[in-house]
Amino acid sequence: MRLFFFLLGVLIFGSQAPAWAEAPVVCMQPLGKHDVRLLKISRAGIEHLYGFRIRLLDGKPLPLVAWYAPRKRWRAEKLLDYLDGLSGHDSGCDYMVGFTSRDISTTKDEIKDWGIFGLGTIGGPSCMVSTFRLGARKATKRKKAERTIKVVNHELGHVLGLFHHPKKGCLMEDAKGTIRTVDSEHGLLCPDSKAAIERRLKLRLPALESFDFDKVIQGAD
Numbered sequence: 001m002r003l004f005f006f007l008l009g010v011l012i013f014g015s016q017a018p019a020w021a022e023a024p025v026v027c028m029q030p031l032g033k034h035d036v037r038l039l040k041i042s043r044a045g046i047e048h049l050y051g052f053r054i055r056l057l058d059g060k061p062l063p064l065v066a067w068y069a070p071r072k073r074w075r076a077e078k079l080l081d082y083l084d085g086l087s088g089h090d091s092g093c094d095y096m097v098g099f100t101s102r103d104i105s106t107t108k109d110e111i112k113d114w115g116i117f118g119l120g121t122i123g124g125p126s127c128m129v130s131t132f133r134l135g136a137r138k139a140t141k142r143k144k145a146e147r148t149i150k151v152v153n154h155e156l157g158h159v160l161g162l163f164h165h166p167k168k169g170c171l172m173e174d175a176k177g178t179i180r181t182v183d184s185e186h187g188l189l190c191p192d193s194k195a196a197i198e199r200r201l202k203l204r205l206p207a208l209e210s211f212d213f214d215k216v217i218q219g220a221d
């Protein structure tokens with residue numbers, strides 16, 4: 001009889017346990033010179049696509065260990081190491097997004113130092129975004145804002161475990177260093193990418209029919 005009640009108790013407890021986890025906290029860390037308007041727009045972009053909670057951290061200087069003197073820019077993988085060190089149990093940050101308007105680079109195939117829009121560690125906890133190259137091809141203020149949103153959400157997708165997606169137009173398409181690819185993306189995750197994140201985090205991401213750039217950009221301005 002006692003065993004019966006015990007089992008019943010477990011069953012009831014099991015059925016009342018929350019089915020979905022709480023939304024994670026993304027900490028946005030400005031590093032060095034950065035565009036405050038684009039930072040706020042990126043924040044709104046993460047909230048719109050992922051529905052995560054965001055903490056805007058106070059700015060810090062870019063860590064000198066990441067300085068690459070021959071090209072006068074900052075090595076992204078070293079910035080990721082630095083951001084990893086800022087996250088952790090007592091930080092209150094599940095994921096870190098570093099944000100700068102200085103030029104960042106990494107090694108790509110045979111190219112020792114290749115300038116990039118952003119870099120994220122697959123599975124996290126950190127990614128790094130630079131707006132330095134996002135004004136290319138005489139972009140309007142609006143175009144630069146859209147690109148920044150897409151690059152931040154793309155890098156965060158890597159942090160959430162996603163690899164590149166072969167389908168054109170999806171957020172996780174490999175930009176291959178070309179701003180035209182970023183411009184051709186619609187801003188949403190492909191359905192299978194979205195489902196993979198939902199499984200990983202045990203929560204539902206917002207159901208969006210399209211990425212509402214007007215709402216995100218005007219709401220943050």
Ligand SMILES: [Zn+2]
Nearest residue numbers: 154158164174
């Ligand atoms: Zn990527």
